[in-house]
Structure formats: structure tokens, C-alpha cells
Amino acid sequence: MDVSTAKPAANEYSSGAAYVRGAFMPIAQAGISVLDWGFTRSDAVYDVVHVFRGGFFRLDDHLDRFARSMQARRLALPEDRPTIEAILHRCVALTGLADSYVAMVASRGRPRVFGSRRPADCENHLIAYAIPWIDVVPPDVQERGAHLWIASTPRVPDASVDPVVKNHQWSDLTSGLMEAHDHGFDTVVLCDSAGMATEGPGFNIFVVKDGRVLTPDRGALHGITRRSVLELCAELSIPAEIAPIPRALLEDADEVFLATTAGGVMPVSRVGGRILGNDRPGPLSARLKELYWRKHAEGWHRTEVRRDAEAPMRGGQDAS
Amino acid sequence: MDVSTAKPAANEYSSGAAYVRGAFMPIAQAGISVLDWGFTRSDAVYDVVHVFRGGFFRLDDHLDRFARSMQARRLALPEDRPTIEAILHRCVALTGLADSYVAMVASRGRPRVFGSRRPADCENHLIAYAIPWIDVVPPDVQERGAHLWIASTPRVPDASVDPVVKNHQWSDLTSGLMEAHDHGFDTVVLCDSAGMATEGPGFNIFVVKDGRVLTPDRGALHGITRRSVLELCAELSIPAEIAPIPRALLEDADEVFLATTAGGVMPVSRVGGRILGNDRPGPLSARLKELYWRKHAEGWHRTEVRRDAEAPMRGGQDAS
Numbered sequence: 001m002d003v004s005t006a007k008p009a010a011n012e013y014s015s016g017a018a019y020v021r022g023a024f025m026p027i028a029q030a031g032i033s034v035l036d037w038g039f040t041r042s043d044a045v046y047d048v049v050h051v052f053r054g055g056f057f058r059l060d061d062h063l064d065r066f067a068r069s070m071q072a073r074r075l076a077l078p079e080d081r082p083t084i085e086a087i088l089h090r091c092v093a094l095t096g097l098a099d100s101y102v103a104m105v106a107s108r109g110r111p112r113v114f115g116s117r118r119p120a121d122c123e124n125h126l127i128a129y130a131i132p133w134i135d136v137v138p139p140d141v142q143e144r145g146a147h148l149w150i151a152s153t154p155r156v157p158d159a160s161v162d163p164v165v166k167n168h169q170w171s172d173l174t175s176g177l178m179e180a181h182d183h184g185f186d187t188v189v190l191c192d193s194a195g196m197a198t199e200g201p202g203f204n205i206f207v208v209k210d211g212r213v214l215t216p217d218r219g220a221l222h223g224i225t226r227r228s229v230l231e232l233c234a235e236l237s238i239p240a241e242i243a244p245i246p247r248a249l250l251e252d253a254d255e256v257f258l259a260t261t262a263g264g265v266m267p268v269s270r271v272g273g274r275i276l277g278n279d280r281p282g283p284l285s286a287r288l289k290e291l292y293w294r295k296h297a298e299g300w301h302r303t304e305v306r307r308d309a310e311a312p313m314r315g316g317q318d319a320s
Numbered sequence: 321m322d323v324s325t326a327k328p329a330a331n332e333y334s335s336g337a338a339y340v341r342g343a344f345m346p347i348a349q350a351g352i353s354v355l356d357w358g359f360t361r362s363d364a365v366y367d368v369v370h371v372f373r374g375g376f377f378r379l380d381d382h383l384d385r386f387a388r389s390m391q392a393r394r395l396a397l398p399e400d401r402p403t404i405e406a407i408l409h410r411c412v413a414l415t416g417l418a419d420s421y422v423a424m425v426a427s428r429g430r431p432r433v434f435g436s437r438r439p440a441d442c443e444n445h446l447i448a449y450a451i452p453w454i455d456v457v458p459p460d461v462q463e464r465g466a467h468l469w470i471a472s473t474p475r476v477p478d479a480s481v482d483p484v485v486k487n488h489q490w491s492d493l494t495s496g497l498m499e500a501h502d503h504g505f506d507t508v509v510l511c512d513s514a515g516m517a518t519e520g521p522g523f524n525i526f527v528v529k530d531g532r533v534l535t536p537d538r539g540a541l542h543g544i545t546r547r548s549v550l551e552l553c554a555e556l557s558i559p560a561e562i563a564p565i566p567r568a569l570l571e572d573a574d575e576v577f578l579a580t581t582a583g584g585v586m587p588v589s590r591v592g593g594r595i596l597g598n599d600r601p602g603p604l605s606a607r608l609k610e611l612y613w614r615k616h617a618e619g620w621h622r623t624e625v626r627r628d629a630e631a632p633m634r635g636g637q638d639a640s
Contacts, residue, residue: 033351041488119501132434156477160475172481
């Protein structure tokens with residue numbers, strides 16, 4: 001389907017809109033070849049930006065990070081940055097959603113020559129989509145504070161897979177998540193093999209101890225919500241630092257909260273067997289959460305979604 | 321497309337045949353949703369069996385391993401084992417290929433409830449396909465012996481991602497492969513962080529030293545070709561062992577060869593800067609390679625492809 005020739009009714013897109021190989025389509029039709037190395041070798045990088053009440057949050061920061069991730073894995077797309085940006089706008093516009101979770105994926109694709117095993121021979125391609133908002137932690141759980149398990153599976157070391165390059169290789173995180181659910185917990189944080197806290201499935205973690213806010217210096221994505229939290233701490237004159245966090249400090253924290261594009265600032269009320277404070281979100285976590293959303297409403301780092309956006313198209317590619 | 325109602329011309333399947341969510345289709349049409357956790361979280365396990373001159377090689381062993389991989393990741397398919405087996409037969413039969421590379425993938429799928437982040441909520445599904453034979457190392461390169469680079473990227477530790485559970489998380493292997501290509505080498509082997517040899521992208525590695533054959537005891541898939549090589553060594557009364565292999569031993573080997581379903585026994589003639597023997601496949605490697613293929617031709621561990629196979633189908637699922 002090509003955008004210039006097909007204008008499906010809006011409701012076809014209510015579950016989401018995608019862009020795959022030059023064409024826009026309802027999310028239900030958006031697929032990747034089972035032979036694409038983005039699937040068979042998890043050879044892809046991605047990023048996710050959210051749209052809140054009709055505006056992207058820190059869109060440029062996400063596009064910057066996406067570009068850095070691609071460069072780190074030697075991925076190069078046919079679409080340039082203004083085109084990618086226009087595609088994201090158009091995906092959201094097609095859905096008609098005010099609040100949305102918007103993903104961009106650069107996939108290795110397939111070799112131009114059959115049988116090649118060389119990444120450099122592959123035709124890289126962009127997948128983008130906008131879908132209804134997803135919270136990593138459901139709103140009612142955020143209200144009481146998430147129960148956070150500490151995984152027995154160690155996080156993959158940075159030297160083997162760079163966590164700063166946003167990727168789909170979640171096996172260690174998924175192992176931890178299943179373990180957390182087995183114990184009746186909501187979600188999980190992983191430590192590295194030296195017992196230092198890293199991150200969880202889709203979020204950074206913060207620890208509050210003696211009035212200071214700390215977030216791990218290793219094994220973790222350089223989260224854009226993490227950066228936002230550090231900016232909010234500066235605004236509130238709360239000392240905050242990216243630092244090593246031993247497991248013991250995590251277990252002995254005054255407060256813990258999570259930070260992610262898919263949910264913002266999410267307070268934790270239990271860490272493993274330990275109940276924090278009064279088993280509810282801590283005061284500093286709650287304050288940061290409130291400010292994070294209030295500033296959203298005030299237009300902080302906002303880029304209005306272009307509802308009439310027509311993405312410039314590359315010609316000649318088939319949807320497949 | 322449903323197999324019972326559509327019988328495309330044979331040439332539609334000449335590039336491959338796939339089974340996705342209850343339907344057979346030409347490989348070009350076989351896709352996975354961009355929202356499937358098998359893609360977005362690389363939450364899938366797989367296996368690959370080859371077909372040589374019309375017969376599967378060690379099909380039961382591959383199905384056994386596939387079942388173990390699924391169990392390890394708590395994946396459960398709607399298709400039972402006889403059904404999966406019938407689907408593989410039918411994929412090959414549809415292509416008309418005598419030599420084929422046949423994959424089965426169990427993917428986490430998507431949550432039954434929108435917004436769930438729980439692996440247990442997902443609808444797991446099977447993808448299978450048969451495509452023309454692919455050698456990990458092209459035949460002309462096998463002839464002169466592969467040039468094997470030793471990666472600077474350490475293999476992901478077994479404790480974080482179990483390499484015995486066959487998975488798509490190839491990022492560390494891909495990093496090594498790109499490094500190998502940068503140095504003009506054909507492929508790569510990774511060592512773990514302690515400097516012990518593990519495996520390469522899609523193959524096990526063997527070292528021959530003082531008449532003994534060794535293969536790493538860690539960081540590596542329990543390859544079915546690896547098992548075949550160990551059986552051949554027993555048949556030839558060559559001492560063989562699964563053992564720790566320090567990098568120094570790899571660099572000081574008399575011979576090195578690779579073992580994989582996608583190519584069999586593949587001799588190596590250079591390891592990093594070092595030329596092995598006379599820069600050609602070593603005598604023991606060549607002997608094992610010859611025997612491996614001769615026994616194939618003699619029907620070793622062979623299951624004839626059922627050319628008239630009709631796979632029993634589950635009803636009611638759409639191709640998507």
C-alpha cells in the first residue's frame with residue numbers, strides 16, 4: 001500500500017499506524033520478513049518517543065540517540081533525518097491519538113546477494129509505528145508503588161552488548177521478569193556480575209538515599225527520561241548523581257523509582273523482601289513524578305504533532 | 321492463505337516456503353508482526369535442520385533440542401511435535417528442493433490483553449520455513465580453508481544468556497563478524513571474558529592438537545553437527561573431548577575446523593595472524609569433512625522428506 005494512492009478510513013488506524021519499506025499501513029498489517037536479520041540475528045537498533053496530549057516529548061533527543069545507535073551498529077537508512085521525523089509525525093497523525101508510543105527501528109534487513117553472511121551486504125531499512133500509549137507499570141500499580149524484584153540473572157556485560165545502543169536483546173531482562181512474576185512482583189531490576197545495579201526491562205532505576213538521588217553508571221541505557229529526571233533534580237536543587245550503586249544500597253534505599261519513556265517517573269514501594277517507607281510511593285519520588293507531568297502539560301521539550309503531515313516518500317520500494 | 325484452499329504454482333515456492341500462524345505461504349510473504357515480542361524483545365528460540373539430497377539429517381535431534389529450548393524459555397506452541405514435524409516436511413515438499421535449510425522458530429508473540437508486559441500473557445506461535453541451502457562459509461572458501469579472526473568482543477556469559485538455548489541474540493557475534501571483515505577475514509570466533517574460546521556466528525569450533533580433537537566446554541551451543549563430529553571421531557578412533565580451550569591453544573593449534581548444520585565440517589587455514597600447516601585445510605579436518613558427507617550420502621541419521629506430506633492443520637487462525 002502506498003500513501004499517495006490509499007487513504008483508508010481512520011478507524012483502520014485506531015490500533016496503530018506503521019511505516020514499513022516506504023509505505024504506511026494499519027499496524028495489523030505491519031510485518032518484518034522472517035528472514036530479516038533484524039529478526040533472525042536481533043540485528044537492529046530502535047528508539048521510542050512518546051506523544052502526550054498531541055505533542056512529542058524530546059523528539060530531537062530521541063532522534064539523536066537513534067542516530068548514534070545506528071552509527072554504533074553500522075546501520076544506515078535510505079531515509080534521512082527530516083524524512084524519519086516526518087514519518088513519525090504522519091504515523092501519529094494517521095492514528096488520531098493524543099497519547100501515543102512511537103517507535104523507530106533500523107533493521108539490518110537481508111543481504112542483497114543470496115547466501116551472503118556479511119552485515120555490510122545487507123539492505124538496511126526503517127520501520128516506524130505509533131500505537132496507543134503503554135505504561136511499563138500500569139497506573140494502578142504506580143499508585144501503590146511498584147514491587148521490584150532483584151533478579152538472580154546477571155545483566156549482560158557492557159563489553160559484550162553495549163546497553164547505550166538501544167536494542168531488542170532482552171533475554172536477560174525477560175529471565176528476570178519471569179522470575180519477578182514467579183515471586184508475585186510487578187517488575188525487576190538486574191545487577192551485573194559484580195553485584196552492581198544496572199536497569200530493568202524498559203526502564204532506568206533511581207535510588208534516593210539521605211536526600212541524594214542516584215542512578216547506575218553502568219549496564220544501563222542513557223535514558224532520556226533519566227536525563228529529564230536529572231534536570232528536574234537540578235531545578236529542585238536536589239543533589240543527583242550518575243554513580244555506582246551496589247545491590248546493598250538498592251536494598252537499603254529510602255526511596256526507589258523507575259524512569260522510562262513509557263510511563264515517566266514510576267515510584268517503587270517494595271524492593272525484594274523489603275518494604276520502603278510506609279509501603280507507598282516516597283515523597284521525593286511523588287514530587288518528581290508530579291513535576292514531570294506538570295511540565296509536560298506546560299509544553300516542556302514539546303514538539304506539536306503535525307496533524308496534516310505528509311511524509312516525503314522515497315520512490316520505488318514495495319511494501320513486503 | 322490456507323493450505324487447503326490455495327495451491328500456488330510450484331515456482332512461487334522456489335525461493336522458499338513458510339508456515340506462519342496456521343498457513344503455508346511463499347517465503348516472500350512470510351512475516352512477523354513488528355509488535356511481536358519475538359522481534360521487539362528477541363523473545364524466541366529456534367532450530368535449524370538441513371535437508372541433503374531429499375533427506376533430513378538428525379531431524380529428531382533437532383526437534384528434541386527445539387523442545388528443550390522452548391521449555392527453558394517457557395514457550396509453548398499450539399502445534400504438537402508430530403504436527404511440527406509434518407509442517408517441516410510440507411515446507412520442504414512445497415519448495416521442491418533436494419538440499420534445503422529448514423528453520424523452526426517459537427516466538428513469544430503478543431499479549432492477549434493490550435498493554436500487558438507479562439511474558440506469560442502472550443500467545444506463543446510457530447514459524448517454520450524451508451529455503452535453499454546456505455553455507456556459513458562459501459564452498460570456495462571452504463576449499464582453501466576459512467580465515468578465522470579472534471574477536472575482541474567477549475562472548476555474552478552463559479549466566480546471562482544460556483547459549484545452549486538456541487536464540488537470535490547475535491549482537492556480540494555480529495560485532496565480532498564485522499571486526500573480522502574489517503581485517504579481511506572470513507569469519508570469527510569469540511572468547512569469553514576469561515579468554516576461553518566459545519563459538520562463532522552459527523557454528524561450533526574444533527581444535528586439533530597433537531592428534532586430539534577438542535571443542536569448547538562453555539559459551540557455545542550443543543551443536544548437533546558437533547555431536548556428529550564427536551561420533552565420527554569415535555568411529556575413527558581419534559581421541560576427542562569437550563574441554564576448556566584457552567585462546568593460546570586456539571592460536572597454537574595444529575588444525576582448526578568449524579561445525580554447523582549450515583555447512584557441515586568446515587576447515588580453517590588461518591587463525592588471526594597465524595597460518596596453520598601449509599595454509600590449506602589440515603589432514604584430519606579434511607578426513608572428517610569427507611567422512612561427514614560420505615555418511616550423509618549413505619543415509620546416516622536420515623529421514624526421507626515426505627513429498628506428498630499434508631500437514632495436519634489447526635483451524636481458525638489467520639495468516640498475519
